[in-house]
Amino acid sequence: MDCEDGVAINKKDVARETIRGILDKGKPNKSRKYDWGVRANSIDSGLCEEDLKSLLTAKNLPDTVLLPKVQNCDEIKWFSDKVSSIISGNNSVNLIIYIETAMSFINLPSICKTAVDLSKNSKFRPCALVYGGDDFVASIGAIKTEENTETLYARQKLVLVAKAYNLQAIDMVYIKYKDLEGLKKQSEQGLHMGFTGKQVIHPGQVPVVQNAFLPTSSQVEWAQGLLKSFKEHQKTGKGAFTYRGSMIDMPTMKQAQNIIEIVNLAQK
Numbered sequence: 436m437d438c439e440d441g442v443a444i445n446k447k448d449v450a451r452e453t454i455r456g457i458l459d460k461g462k463p464n465k466s467r468k469y470d471w472g473v474r475a476n477s478i479d480s481g482l483c484e485e486d487l488k489s490l491l492t493a494k495n496l497p498d499t500v501l502l503p504k505v506q507n508c509d510e511i512k513w514f515s516d517k518v519s520s521i522i523s524g525n526n527s528v529n530l531i532i533y534i535e536t537a538m539s540f541i542n543l544p545s546i547c548k549t550a551v552d553l554s555k556n557s558k559f560r561p562c563a564l565v566y567g568g569d570d571f572v573a574s575i576g577a578i579k580t581e582e583n584t585e586t587l588y589a590r591q592k593l594v595l596v597a598k599a600y601n602l603q604a605i606d607m608v609y610i611k612y613k614d615l616e617g618l619k620k621q622s623e624q625g626l627h628m629g630f631t632g633k634q635v636i637h638p639g640q641v642p643v644v645q646n647a648f649l650p651t652s653s654q655v656e657w658a659q660g661l662l663k664s665f666k667e668h669q670k671t672g673k674g675a676f677t678y679r680g681s682m683i684d685m686p687t688m689k690q691a692q693n694i695i696e697i698v699n700l701a702q703k
C-alpha cells in the first residue's frame with residue numbers, strides 16, 4: 436500500500452485514511468501467510484510524520500514500513516525515534532529502506548550500519564534495501580535502456596552493501612507492466628546479480644517475478660546431488676573433487692546451500 440509516488444499530491448490525505456481504514460479492519464484472509472507493507476512518504480517531504488502517526492496507531496500494525504528516498508543516517512535516527520514514540524507496547528515493524536538518489540548511494544554503508552545498530556533498542560527491524568531505479572535515473576540524469584548498463588554500478592553496490600549487513604536486496608520496478616517477456620529478462624538479470632527479489636506494480640507481474648527468483652527443478656537436483664557428494668567426499672578427507680565435470684570445493688557447496696535455502700524458505 437502506497438502513500439508516496441503512486442499517489443497524487445492532492446490525494447495524500449485520502450490515501451493515508453484509506454490505508455488506515457484497511458489496517459483497522461485487519462487482514463481478510465487469516466489462513467494465508469502474507470505481510471502488509473505500507474510505503475510512507477519520504478522524510479524530506481514533510482509528510483512522513485503524519486503518515487507514521489496515522490498508520491502506526493491503527494488497530495493492526497502493518498508488518499512492514501517502506502521508507503523511500505533515505506538519504507543519510509540522520510533520517511534513520513529520525514525514523515527510529517518516531518517509531519519508538521508512536522508504537523505502543525512491545526510491538527515493532529519491519530523496515531525496508533529505499534535507496535534511490537546519488538546521495539543515498541554515497542551514504543549507503545552508514546545508513547545500513549545505523550539501521551542495524553539502532554534496531555537493537557528500537558521498535559523496528561531492518562530487513563531489506565530496495566533499489567528505487569526510476570528515482571535513481573532521475574537523480575543522476577541518466578537515460579534508461581533495456582540493458583540497464585547505466586545503473587549497473589548502483590545495482591551491484593546495493594547488492595554488495597545489503598548482503599554485508601545481512602539485508603535482502605530488492606531490485607527495480609519494470610514499468611512496461613504488459614511486457615512479461617521483458618520483465619522475465621530483467622528479473623533474471625537481477626537474480627544473477629545477487630538480488631533476493633524484485634518489486635512489482637501490477638498483479639500480472641507477480642507470477643513472472645516469483646518464477647524467476649525460484650530455483651528451477653534442474654538447479655535443485657544439481658544442488659541436492661552436489662551436497663550429497665560433498666558430504667561423502669568430506670568423510671573420505673577430500674576437500675576438492677569433480678562433480679558433473681566441474682571442480683567443487685567449499686564455495687560451490689555454499690552456492691548449492693543457497694539454492695536449497697531459497698526453496699525451503701519459499702515452501703514455508
Ligand SMILES: CC(=O)SCCNC(=O)CCNC(=O)[C@H](O)C(C)(C)COP(=O)(O)OP(=O)(O)OC[C@H]1O[C@@H](n2cnc3c(N)ncnc32)[C@H](O)[C@@H]1OP(=O)(O)O
Binds near residue numbers: 612636
Ligand atoms: C517508481 C515507483 O514509485 S513504483 C511504485 C508506485 N507506483 C505504483 O504503485 C503503481 C501501481 N500500479 C498501478 O497503479 C496500476 O497497475 C497501473 C496504473 C500501472 C495500471 O492500472 P490499470 O490500468 O487499472 O490495470 P489493469 O486494468 O490491468 O488492472 C487489472 C486489475 O488489477 C488491479 N490492479 C492493478 N494494479 C494493481 C496493484 N498495484 N495492486 C493491486 N491491484 C492492482 C486493478 O485494480 C484491476 O482490478 P479489477 O479487475 O478488480 O478491476
Ligand SMILES: CC(=O)C(=O)O
Binds near residue numbers: 440535569570608634
Ligand atoms: C520504485 C521506486 O520508488 C523507484 O523506482 O523510484
Ligand SMILES: [Mg+2]
Binds near residue numbers: 440503535569
Ligand atoms: Mg522512487
